[in-house]
Amino acid sequence: MGWPVFGRHRIRATQFSMSIPAILASTYIISILGLFVFIASLRKGGTQSRPDGGNVIFEPGEIGTVEDPSLDRPGRRALQDSLSATDGTGADPNARTDMSVRIEGDRSSRGVALALWGSATFWLLVGSIFGLISSIKLHHPDWLVNEAWLTFGRTRIVHLNAVAYGWTAMAALATATWMLPRLLRTPLRGAGFSYLGTVLWNIGLAAGLIYIATSGNEALEWLEIPWRIGVLFAIGGALIGVPLLKMLPRARVDHLYVSVWYIGAALFWFPILYLVAKMPGLHTGIEYATMNWWYGHNVLGYFFTPMALAAVYYLVPKVIGRPIRSYDLSLLGFWTLAFFYGQVGAHHLIGGPVPSWLVTLSIVQSVMMVIPVIAFSVNQHQTMRGHFGALAHSQVLRFVLFGAVMYTVSSVQGSMQALRFINNTTHFTHFTVAHAHLGMYGFVAMVLFGAAYFIMPRVLDVEWPRPRLISLHFYLVVGGFAVYLMLLSVGGWLQGTALLDASRPFIDSVTVTWPYLQGRSLGGLLMTLGHFVFAWHLCLMIGARLGLSRRRAVKPLPLSEI
Amino acid sequence: MDNAYRLIAGALTTMALATSAMVVLPYTEVHRLKAPEGLQPYSASELRGRQQYINLGCMTCHSQQPRGTESGVDGSRGWGRPSVPEDYVHDAPPLLGTMRTGPDLFNIGSRQPSIDWHLGHLYQPRAYVPGSNMPAFPFLFEHKAQAGEGERLVSLPEGAAPRTGVVVARPEALDLVNYLLALDRTYPAPQQ
Numbered sequence: 001m002g003w004p005v006f007g008r009h010r011i012r013a014t015q016f017s018m019s020i021p022a023i024l025a026s027t028y029i030i031s032i033l034g035l036f037v038f039i040a041s042l043r044k045g046g047t048q049s050r051p052d053g054g055n056v057i058f059e060p061g062e063i064g065t066v067e068d069p070s071l072d073r074p075g076r077r078a079l080q081d082s083l084s085a086t087d088g089t090g091a092d093p094n095a096r097t098d099m100s101v102r103i104e105g106d107r108s109s110r111g112v113a114l115a116l117w118g119s120a121t122f123w124l125l126v127g128s129i130f131g132l133i134s135s136i137k138l139h140h141p142d143w144l145v146n147e148a149w150l151t152f153g154r155t156r157i158v159h160l161n162a163v164a165y166g167w168t169a170m171a172a173l174a175t176a177t178w179m180l181p182r183l184l185r186t187p188l189r190g191a192g193f194s195y196l197g198t199v200l201w202n203i204g205l206a207a208g209l210i211y212i213a214t215s216g217n218e219a220l221e222w223l224e225i226p227w228r229i230g231v232l233f234a235i236g237g238a239l240i241g242v243p244l245l246k247m248l249p250r251a252r253v254d255h256l257y258v259s260v261w262y263i264g265a266a267l268f269w270f271p272i273l274y275l276v277a278k279m280p281g282l283h284t285g286i287e288y289a290t291m292n293w294w295y296g297h298n299v300l301g302y303f304f305t306p307m308a309l310a311a312v313y314y315l316v317p318k319v320i321g322r323p324i325r326s327y328d329l330s331l332l333g334f335w336t337l338a339f340f341y342g343q344v345g346a347h348h349l350i351g352g353p354v355p356s357w358l359v360t361l362s363i364v365q366s367v368m369m370v371i372p373v374i375a376f377s378v379n380q381h382q383t384m385r386g387h388f389g390a391l392a393h394s395q396v397l398r399f400v401l402f403g404a405v406m407y408t409v410s411s412v413q414g415s416m417q418a419l420r421f422i423n424n425t426t427h428f429t430h431f432t433v434a435h436a437h438l439g440m441y442g443f444v445a446m447v448l449f450g451a452a453y454f455i456m457p458r459v460l461d462v463e464w465p466r467p468r469l470i471s472l473h474f475y476l477v478v479g480g481f482a483v484y485l486m487l488l489s490v491g492g493w494l495q496g497t498a499l500l501d502a503s504r505p506f507i508d509s510v511t512v513t514w515p516y517l518q519g520r521s522l523g524g525l526l527m528t529l530g531h532f533v534f535a536w537h538l539c540l541m542i543g544a545r546l547g548l549s550r551r552r553a554v555k556p557l558p559l560s561e562i
Numbered sequence: 563m564d565n566a567y568r569l570i571a572g573a574l575t576t577m578a579l580a581t582s583a584m585v586v587l588p589y590t591e592v593h594r595l596k597a598p599e600g601l602q603p604y605s606a607s608e609l610r611g612r613q614q615y616i617n618l619g620c621m622t623c624h625s626q627q628p629r630g631t632e633s634g635v636d637g638s639r640g641w642g643r644p645s646v647p648e649d650y651v652h653d654a655p656p657l658l659g660t661m662r663t664g665p666d667l668f669n670i671g672s673r674q675p676s677i678d679w680h681l682g683h684l685y686q687p688r689a690y691v692p693g694s695n696m697p698a699f700p701f702l703f704e705h706k707a708q709a710g711e712g713e714r715l716v717s718l719p720e721g722a723a724p725r726t727g728v729v730v731a732r733p734e735a736l737d738l739v740n741y742l743l744a745l746d747r748t749y750p751a752p753q754q
Contacts (some may be wrong), residue, residue, distance in 0.1 A: 030579060138663070141687070141695045152697045153619015164675045216617035219655050248566050264566070265573040272577055276585065286594060286647040287588040288655035294584035302577070342580025351633030352658060353593055353645045361583060424633055428625060428662035450578060499662060502635035506665050511693040 028364060035339045054323030054330075056257050056316060057183065061097045066321040068394045069457035070464055079393035083320055086386050101252070108188040110459040115198050116174030117452060117459070121535050123166025123205065128528040130159035135521040139514055148193030149213040157212050157224050164222065164299075166205050168440060170198070171448040172307035173240050176263045178455050179314055180244055183260050184251035190243040197239030204232030206247065220277075222290065223294045227278035234274040235514060241267035262310035265338065269302040290346060291353055297345030300439065301337070301416045305407075308444040309337075314406050316383060319397045319454075320390050325382035333375035340368040347418035350427065366418035373411040380404050397471045399450030402478065413438065425500060430513060430520075431492025434485050441527075442481060449473070449534065456488040456538065460545045464465030469537040473530045480526025483519060491516025597651045600749025602651060604741070611741025614734055615657065625659035625694070626668040626745070627673050642669035648752045664696055671746035680739040681716045689722035702735035 040460060055063065066079045134156040139144060144150040163381055182187045188194075208225035211217075217224035225233075244267060256264075276282075277295040317323050346354065346362035380401075390397055413435055417426050426432055453470060457463055464470060491513045498509035597603075604612060615621070628636040630644040637643065645668055650656040674680065682689065685703050687696040706727055709715045713730040723729065731739075 006732065008566065137697060138695055141697050145698045146700055148618070148701050150703075151618055151624045151699065154617075156622050157619055217619070219621065219657055221614040221660065256569070261569055264569050267574050268570060269577055276581065283585075284589065284654070285592045285650050286656055287585070287592050289658050290588040291585045294580060294656070298580060335572065338576040339579070342576050342585050345584060348660060349658075351629040352627050353647050355588060358584065358588060420633075428660065430663075432660065500634055504636040506639060507691060507693050510663070510695055514693075514695070517695075 002144070002380075026407035028361065031339045031343070031365070035335055043196060049328060052323070053257070053327035054317060054325075056253050056255060057259075057317060058321075058323065059097050059099060059102065062467060063323065064321050065097070066390075066394075067318045068396050068454065070396050070453040070467070071394065072463055072467070074391060075467075079319075079390055080321075082389045083322075083387055086389060095453075100155055101185050102182060104187050105185065106178075106205070106458045108191070109181050112188065112191050112194040112198070112456060113174050113178040113459045115195060116170050116177065117456065117538075118342055119198060119202050120167050120169075120171035120448075121538055123162050123170065124531050125535055126209075126523075127159055127162030128531045130155050130162060132521065132524050132528050134159050135517070139517045139521065140236055150436045152215050156308075157217055158444040160207050160222070161205070161209060161421055163225060164304075164440070165201075165208075165225075168304055168448065169233075169235070169237075169433045170201065171313075171452065172266075172304060172444070173198075173237075175311050175448060175451040175455065176267070176307055177240065177243065178459070179259060179310065179532075180263065182277065183253075183257050183263075184247050185248050185253050186250045188243055189246040189250070193239045193242035197236040197242075199236075200232045200239065201445065202238035204229055204236060207232075220295075222299055222353075223277055223292065228282055230274065230278050234271045234557065237267070241271075244285070248265060258327070258334060258346045259310035259314045259325070261331070261334050265334075266303050266310075268304040270299070273298055273302060286354055289349060289360060293345035293348040296348065298342055301341030301344065304444050305341070306334075306337070307405070308403065309333075311447050312380065312400055312407075315396060315400045315439040315447075315450060315454055316380060316404070319394050319400075320384070320387045322383065322387065324379060325385075328377050328406045329375050329379045333372045336368070336375065337372040340372065344414075344418065346368060347423065348427075350418070350420055350423045361364070363418050363420070366415050369411060369414050374417075377404075379409040384487070392507075395467070395474060396450045396454045398474055399446050399453065403443050403447035403450065406438060406446065410438040410443055425493065425496035427496075428499065429492040429509075430488050430516070431496060434488035434492055437481070437488075438485060441484065446477070452534075452538075456541060460541055462541060462544050464537065465540045465544050466537060469533050469540075473533045473537070476530030476533060477527050478526075480523045480530060482523070484523030484527065487516045487519035487523065490518070503507040503525060587628055592647050595648050596646045598749060598752045601649065601652065601747065602744075604744060607740045609741075610734075611737035611739065611744075612657075614738040615741055618699070618738075620667075621657045621659040623659075623661050623663035624665070625662050626656070626665045626666065627658045628666055628668050636666060638708040639665070640669075640673055641666045642672075642747060643751055645747065646751050649747050658707045664694075667742065667746060668743055669696060669747055670672050672748045677739055677743070678717050680742055681714070681735060682718050682722070684735060684738070685716055685718060685729060686722040689719045699735075702732050702738070704732055706730060734736050 025037050066076065066083060068076060068079060071079060133144070133150070134152055137152045137155065141152075148154070174357050177188070178196055204225070211226065211229060212224055218226055223230070245265060260465045273295055277291060301394075313324060343365040344362050346358045348365050350363070352359075384401070391401065416422050417432075417435060426435075453464065492513045494516075495509045498504050498512050499506075501508075627645050628641040628643065631637060649668075664734065682702075683691070684699045686698050687694045688698075703716060705724055709728050709730050714727040714736060716731055718729060
């Protein structure tokens with residue numbers, strides 16, 4: 001015990017005690033101030049506070065007219081009649097709305113949209129199969145153990161990467177790319193960049209999954225694919241974002257609709273996130289862990305969530321033919337999400353060996369996330385109020401609204417889970433896995449399914465060949481998801497309770513979950529069946545487009561048809 | 563396109579805030595940490611074992627971060643004192659994990675120092691822990707008529723052993739077990 005040792009510790013302690021309040025206060029206050037400055041500057045500009053801002057996604061005279069391309073002509077009429085009956089503001093039957101801009105826009109994006117949707121659907125099946133295998137292995141641990149590539153630790157990581165980067169990301173990029181020409185009222189430009197990006201993304205994913213299954217991974221959740229392969233995601237994602245930059249100067253709208261904000265920010269955020277996270281030689285020690293959850297939570301908050309919200313903000317008003325109720329509220333939701341969501345990730349490290357100020361900051365911001373979530377939920381509810389009858393007619397609306405409600409549920413649940421006394425029980429358990437599926441599946445995937453049913457008839461110019469398969473898909477995945485979520489949440493909570501009870505041996509926390517894990521496999525099986533129904537239906541539709549359908553002629557759906 | 567610039571400025575600001583709070587500041591706090599006395603660097607075999615641990619996805623189910631009494635009962639389970647950033651200076655990246663489908667392994671080397679136990683447990687976990695749902699790893703072993711020279715025989719409990727012949731550990735299994743035995747942070751935590 002000499003002076004140097006004592007001195008060193010004293011200096012460290014002083015630095016630490018000074019830095020905690022300073023850092024906490026500054027980051028938090030900068031967030032809040034920044035938020036107000038932004039909202040103020042937007043209002044001052046006079047271009048954003050516009051109660052009628054939500055009208056920009058409708059052509060002149062179109063408000064009041066429903067749009068659901070997944071419906072046949074009688075279905076559309078029934079949807080239109082049900083909405084007109086509730087508020088009496090039906091479309092003017094004599095108005096001839098000029099749809100040429102939209103038709104031109106839809107034509108311009110169909111190739112890219114088809115490439116991305118096709119890829120996404122393929123990876124959805126791959127990811128589902130690996131998810132199901134992983135799930136079964138948790139209660140049949142001696143099943144398929146003779147090959148390293150089929151061991152649980154690998155199938156589970158393949159599942160995550162296939163559904164996250166294969167299905168969700170590419171379906172989100174497909175939806176965004178397809179929506180942009182409509183949102184900006186100008187044809188898609190730079191489609192070549194999108195095609196190249198799609199190819200690179202697919203190559204990166206295929207190589208990454210093969211690497212994980214056969215060789216190894218980088219030991220960071222959501223970042224398991226090595227940077228030499230994963231860099232293709234950053235490049236591919238950036239390339240798919242190029243058309244937006246090329247279209248913006250040619251946009252024929254007087255302001256950017258809220259969906260463009262979400263899409264633009266997400267396309268900008270993702271490559272930065274990925275490049276910083278995977279930069280070789282940049283990270284060290286425990287900072288790897290904080291960086292991991294900075295990335296792991298921001299790929300949700302800064303990429304998947306805004307992409308799905310952009311789709312909800314477009315599809316719900318379009319299906320019911322009424323603009324979003326409060327346009328200003330939707331922008332407040334955007335900026336609060338941008339400012340608060342970025343710092344929530346360290347709630348994955350509560351109680352862990354990381355600076356305590358960081359964990360506190362993340363807990364605070366996690367709770368602040370209630371603001372954008374409420375802003376979104378209230379807005380959607382207000383928009384839908386009086387029009388819920390449309391759910392009886394529009395399958396697209398069922399998927400999208402189910403997803404929107406799950407966004408609220410999963411976000412509120414996430415804020416609660418960040419509180420220490422709840423986190424102590426749920427962390428390290430299957431409850432967290434259930435929560436992750438609530439967000440990524442219940443919310444994002446369901447919205448994207450809805451988007452697919454809306455978009456594909458426009459892309460392929462034909463109706464969905466068997467509308468009943470859409471219902472079957474919906475009930476299979478909703479039923480399976482309900483089983484999955486409820487059983488795994490209960491099982492995870494019991495697991496957490498057992499873990500916290502020192503009088504019970506550890507193995508109790510395992511055995512208590514067995515029946516719930518078996519039930520979860522049943523839920524996962526139903527979801528997987530639903531995905532095969534979806535993929536099969538898409539194949540039938542493409543077959544119909546190519547004239548391969550032998551059963552019956554499928555009715556074309558000309559773009560000119562509203 | 564005033565809006566577009568605002569959007570990019572805003573997106574950059576929020577991203578910068580998040581990155582400074584969660585990447586830059588933690589980096590400045592931990593990048594100079596020294597290894598505590600009592601923490602040895604990994605040997606070549608242990609490092610290979612660590613790679614096995616990563617490649618087989620062990621961290622999908624096992625954490626490496628015992629916690630204090632305010633976050634649970636890890637201490638009473640014998641999982642060790644709460645871990646501190648200095649414990650991870652040789653780990654790039656640290657394998658903290660987010661699941662405890664299995665127990666925390668940060669001090670498994672001190673809790674279970676038997677090579678035979680670990681080898682047998684990897685071969686068939688349920689022969690040692692009834693009710694466990696850990697996968698068996700038979701591909702880390704070889705089943706043969708008799709052990710060759712220098713090969714490590716795995717002694718298995720009644721019922722888990724094949725009827726005929728013997729089970730020997732492949733080098734990967736031995737590396738993995740060496741790594742597990744090296745997971746031992748029972749030295750006192752460096753004073754903060």
